[in-house]
Amino acid sequence: MKDNSGLVVLLLVLVLVVLSVFSTLNTFASFDNAPVDKEPVNSGKIGFSVIEPPKPSISHGEVGFMIKAADEES
């Protein structure tokens, strides 16, 4: 049986290298992708609305009288 120990060691070392490289890249990427708080709200609004005052309610009435002519003496 052929001795493959050299190949096994080579594969293990390659895995180690790959893992190390990814670990390194991930470490630095995490600094760039640090969680960011919500954006501050820097604008607002002040406002109001003017309405016409209610008009007074007006109802019409009538007051009157009539003077009747006096009866003539017969």
Add this chain to the structure above:
Amino acid sequence: MEVSNRIIAVLLVLAIAVSAGNFFGATGPLGEAISGMSVTAGKTNVSVTSQASITFVTGWNQTWFGQGTTNAGSSLVIATNQANSNSFYNGSYCNNSAFFGTGTHVLPMCIQNDGNDETTCVKIQASASPTGWITCSGTCAQTPEARIKAYENSTAGLSCTSGLRSTWGQLNGTQRWLCEAINTTRVIGVDVELTLPQNTNSGSELSTTITISGTSDC
């Protein structure tokens, strides 16, 4: 496949170098802290950049006085720190800490330091001067005015450690400071006062946009 010991050695050195670079690059040199012995203290070097940032407390950036009528023959003053007449909403304090009168209330503005600078300067300005947004039917019978002042909103010590604008100042298109140094996470309230001429335009909403900014110094 024949792999020479030289190749394996080179690859191992490479792996060790990458791993070492990763370790020291992330945490900085630890020197003699690396040993088989347990250690009770370590050191991490952290550099924090000062960042001045402020924000309106969520929901406390809309000062809406509601609908009301003007006075006949004189101007009308409405404000967030008083009970208002003519059907305009009564005033209240920042974060509902107190109210004036009953019914629906107009909210003042609440500004918080959400950065990490303990001496952030808070400034405010409107998108227009009072005459630009409190408009009248014809020439205004009285001069429209918009004023602001700031107040402390914390019972746990000062929020604004210096330069609190506690007296009324004009609110217009010019940037004006409210607090020269607000502590982190703390909140200050901003009162608004408006003077409405007797012939202020009716039937539509009159409003102006407010912008605040935080800087490391005033």
